[in-house]
Amino acid sequence: MLEAHLKDLVGTLEFEISLKLSARSYAIMLGPSGAGKSHTLKILAGLKKAHFAEIKLEGQNISHLPPEKRGIVYLPQKNTLFPHLDVKENILFSFRARGQKVPWDFVEEVIDTLRISHLWRRGVKYLSGGEAQRVALARAICSQPKVLFLDEPLGSLDFHLKCELVEYLKLLPVRFGLSVLHVTHDPWEASFLAEKVFLLEKGKIIFEGSFSHFLRQAPGVLGRSLQKFFFQKIDSGEGRKEFM
Amino acid sequence: MRPFLILALFLAILAFFLVIYPLAAIFGDLSGEKIWFTLKDVEVWQSLKVSFGAASCAALLGAVLGVPASYLLARGYFPRELESLLNIPIVIPHVAVGILLLNVLNQNAFLGRLFAPLGIHFVDTFWGLVVAMCFVSFSYVVSAALMGFSAISEDLELAARTLGATPWYVFRRIIGPLIFPYVMRGFILAIARGVSEMGAILILAYYPKTASILLYERFENYGLSQVEAITALIVCVSLFLFATLTYFSYRAVRNA
Numbered sequence: 001m002l003e004a005h006l007k008d009l010v011g012t013l014e015f016e017i018s019l020k021l022s023a024r025s026y027a028i029m030l031g032p033s034g035a036g037k038s039h040t041l042k043i044l045a046g047l048k049k050a051h052f053a054e055i056k057l058e059g060q061n062i063s064h065l066p067p068e069k070r071g072i073v074y075l076p077q078k079n080t081l082f083p084h085l086d087v088k089e090n091i092l093f094s095f096r097a098r099g100q101k102v103p104w105d106f107v108e109e110v111i112d113t114l115r116i117s118h119l120w121r122r123g124v125k126y127l128s129g130g131e132a133q134r135v136a137l138a139r140a141i142c143s144q145p146k147v148l149f150l151d152e153p154l155g156s157l158d159f160h161l162k163c164e165l166v167e168y169l170k171l172l173p174v175r176f177g178l179s180v181l182h183v184t185h186d187p188w189e190a191s192f193l194a195e196k197v198f199l200l201e202k203g204k205i206i207f208e209g210s211f212s213h214f215l216r217q218a219p220g221v222l223g224r225s226l227q228k229f230f231f232q233k234i235d236s237g238e239g240r241k242e243f244m
Numbered sequence: 245m246r247p248f249l250i251l252a253l254f255l256a257i258l259a260f261f262l263v264i265y266p267l268a269a270i271f272g273d274l275s276g277e278k279i280w281f282t283l284k285d286v287e288v289w290q291s292l293k294v295s296f297g298a299a300s301c302a303a304l305l306g307a308v309l310g311v312p313a314s315y316l317l318a319r320g321y322f323p324r325e326l327e328s329l330l331n332i333p334i335v336i337p338h339v340a341v342g343i344l345l346l347n348v349l350n351q352n353a354f355l356g357r358l359f360a361p362l363g364i365h366f367v368d369t370f371w372g373l374v375v376a377m378c379f380v381s382f383s384y385v386v387s388a389a390l391m392g393f394s395a396i397s398e399d400l401e402l403a404a405r406t407l408g409a410t411p412w413y414v415f416r417r418i419i420g421p422l423i424f425p426y427v428m429r430g431f432i433l434a435i436a437r438g439v440s441e442m443g444a445i446l447i448l449a450y451y452p453k454t455a456s457i458l459l460y461e462r463f464e465n466y467g468l469s470q471v472e473a474i475t476a477l478i479v480c481v482s483l484f485l486f487a488t489l490t491y492f493s494y495r496a497v498r499n500a
Contacts, residue, residue, distance in 0.1 A: 042402070045402075045406050046405075046406075047402045047405065047406070066405075066410075067402075067405040067406045068405055068406070068407075068408045068409055068410055070406070072406060073406045073407060074402060074403060074406040075403065076399040076402060077399075078397055078399050080397065080400050080402075080403040082400060082404070082418055083422070084421050084422060093407055093409070093417075094407040094408045094409075096417075097404070097407060097408045097409035097410075097413050097417075098408045139407065140407070143406075143407045143408055145406075
């Protein structure tokens, strides 16, 4: 379980967030651009300082720990595969960085699950967008974090690749025992993945709950426009009807 | 479109001519005897050694000082306007640079007195050459490294940190290999700039004589006909060294 209470001032935006993320769960943080979604992830991962941050992971206070010791992996929106290393070295990066012996059984399980074993010795320059995202996911999972932050992981992919990757993302909490916090402004992704939704607006969480509650109760202008969006999607058969 | 292309082609040929013709012309007037005497001239080889030795030390010093500054500028720790400050040495006339440096490094000035107990003096010494060359060439390393750091996404560093890497490991395994080709290019340009420097070292460190000082001195004393062979030799050595360094730099870029 990840629990955090953050306070910060970004430009003129007052930023105050309290959130709880259950173990082995998939949460989506929705919100418009500039709401502070990526900023929240970076503070939680220890990549940015906040005026006040109290972060507990499985009951242990990790606020003072450097990013490499927090047990949280942050996967930014852009392709962050290391361009001078091949797929193998990218995936094994965390073991090399920590000086650990490579647990090959686990690594094989990850690359088989994500179907990237045929890319093992390929240079990352030669990967397609979808392959690069799967390799980045494999690298993140192989570092064996407790929590995985995904910052708009599907943002640059076309619809077909998005659908493909969503299937892999769904597996993460159960198969690898991770808690996932996935930031997006695309409610379509939330409809397929979210067990829990955080709606962020102007540096505050204005809604927290299950996706079905979100569709019925999400507050504010954004909430209403999202509800309208989903009812249209459901009417056209693209959404998840079971939530309704 | 056609007249535009013809004009562009004419101007491009003129540009190549402007560089190649003076270089080629110097070889046209050389006799075998002149070349032989120059090749046996110990002072010429000594001056080339001093030039390249001091310029390499200056470029290395420039890289050590300039790469961290470029990183801090690229990552927003310093305001980007400070880049202009680091480029000031390019716009100051080189004789003025020599005077500025002599003013702070002579044995009565603060910095001169600070380094004197360590046995380091700057007026008419190798260290003077290094400092003068570093001052005029430093900006090239800074600009090249800044271009490199701007091209390397900060997200790579952030991702690497959360994957368990310490800042030092990130520098060694990620940033270092990616920035190396850029720094290498800046380093080569800085050596080229240092070797060609004349004005600042004329004021601060006339001795030991660099190739450009030797050329100037021989030209003043003996006239044009006596320096053609030395000029040709210096041009050949410079071109050979820069071609070699540039080749390795491009190879490093290709492998990165």
